[in-house]
Amino acid sequence: MNVAVTSSPALGDSLLLMTVARNLQASGKRVTVFSGHMDALRAWFPGMDIRPALSGDDADALLRPFDTVIQLHADRPVPRLEQRHPNAVVLEHLCRSSSPEAMATRLAHYCRESLRLPRAETGNGLAVPAGLTHRKxxxxxxxxxxxxxxxxxxxxxxxxxxxxxxxxxxxxxxxxxxxxxxxxxxxxxxxxxxxxxxxxxxxxxxxxxxxxxxxxxxxxxxxxxxxxxxxxxxxxxxxxxxxxxxxxxxxxxxxxxxxxxxxxxxxxxxxxxxxxxxxxxxxxxxxxxxxx
CATH class of the missing domain: 3.40.50.2000 (Glycogen Phosphorylase B;)
Structure with a gap:
């Protein structure tokens, strides 16, 4: 299965969607992330295929080869995604849920329950590069x-x-x-x-x-x-x-x-x-x- 994860220009949204990307990849799926912010942090996500953010002109052509496309919001970064790709997954309902849990946890639950990834976690795969000391x-x-x-x-x-x-x-x-x-x-x-x-x-x-x-x-x-x-x-x-x-x-x-x-x-x-x-x-x- 070949999955594209498309992220909005918001940094927080991008980091959150990496939770989905990481869990899919850990389950054996081929995952490609389209995100300007994550492209800037490429060195912090070893082993993940990260590409620059999609632009309106080339979005359809770039997404066509993927079996599934996952996006957090209905209107960004790709407007009308569900009409433009035959197997689009929009997670807007998780943002509007009355759940007491933070979005990182909601996305992990979604991976376990809807994507059937029983070992899904909230971690998004970020790893601190060598030479840096946590809370130095x-x-x-x-x-x-x-x-x-x-x-x-x-x-x-x-x-x-x-x-x-x-x-x-x-x-x-x-x-x-x-x-x-x-x-x-x-x-x-x-x-x-x-x-x-x-x-x-x-x-x-x-x-x-x-x-x-x-x-x-x-x-x-x-x-x-x-x-x-x-x-x-x-x-x-x-x-x-x-x-x-x-x-x-x-x-x-x-x-x-x-x-x-x-x-x-x-x-x-x-x-x-x-x-x-x-x-x-x-x-x-x-x-x-x-x-x-």
Whole structure:
């Protein structure tokens, strides 16, 4: 059986779908992954056939030779996939399930129950390349203050106050941002906060795996930290979103801002104002105790 796994441009989605790819490959299937992010992390997934992301122009031709094509979302990366391939599998229903489990676990269950792979696990096959040491810098805290959309981002001044409080406790906080975001965060260096220039996703992973801790918004970098077994504290706007999309591999905690607010609309608008620096620090201390 020849299977293609096509991933959306989201880093978290890509890492999650690698769980399906790995379990299929471990069962003897021939698997090819189409993903820009995973192509950048090719060295971290030894033995997996990973190719660049599909483009609209060549998607049909590239997918035609495969017996089965698996995709997480109905509309991306290949729109109308079920109409374009005779044996397309779209896993959107897993995202909408009322299951209390994180997506990594839901995908492992799907592999066991629907794909009939009895030994399926949540692991996605990521392996740390030689020369890197897991959590080498035990006091280094990676802070990811951005996210794909503004509604997922905690307040920037509070991230800075959090970093300063951590620094006063003997930790080494560093902010992880892209080159395009860097101008908005260069001021943190005036306070002795790190702002490494990492560039490629491969470099981000290599730097992140040697961190002791991770704190950040609901984002793909949080999933990457979790996948690297770096203990994570993730900040979310709503419980339902956190239940589904929380990082699901290593030790981690989720903190939902404004869970007491009465409506979903208010939660989405006000969570970042309702979540205090002290609450995040307390959750971080709980994570430290649990990870120990």
């Amino acid at each position: 810098h035990a006091r280094r805290v990676a802070i990811h203050p951005t996210a794909s959309t503004a509604d997922k981002r905690w307040l920037a001044p509070r991230f800075l106050r959090l970093a300063l409080r951590l620094k006063s406790k003997g930790f080494e906080p560093h902010f992880i941002v892209t080159d395009d975001e860097r101008a908005d965060w260069e001021h943190v260096q005036q306070h002795g906060i790190g702002l490494p220039r990492l560039g490629s996703l491969d470099n981000v992973a290599a730097w992140l795996v040697e961190c002791g801790w991770f704190i950040g918004n609901d984002s793909g970098i949080g999933h990457l930290a979790s996948c690297l077994q770096v203990p994570t504290l993730s900040l979310f706007m709503r419980k339902g979103i956190a239940r589904t999309w929380r990082p699901g591999w290593g030790a981690g905690k989720v903190l939902v801002g404004g869970a007491w607010l009465p409506t979903g609309r208010l939660k989405e608008r006000c969570w970042k104002y309702a979540l205090s620096v002290n609450q995040v620090l307390r959750a971080f201390e709980q994570l430290r105790r649990e990870a120990a």
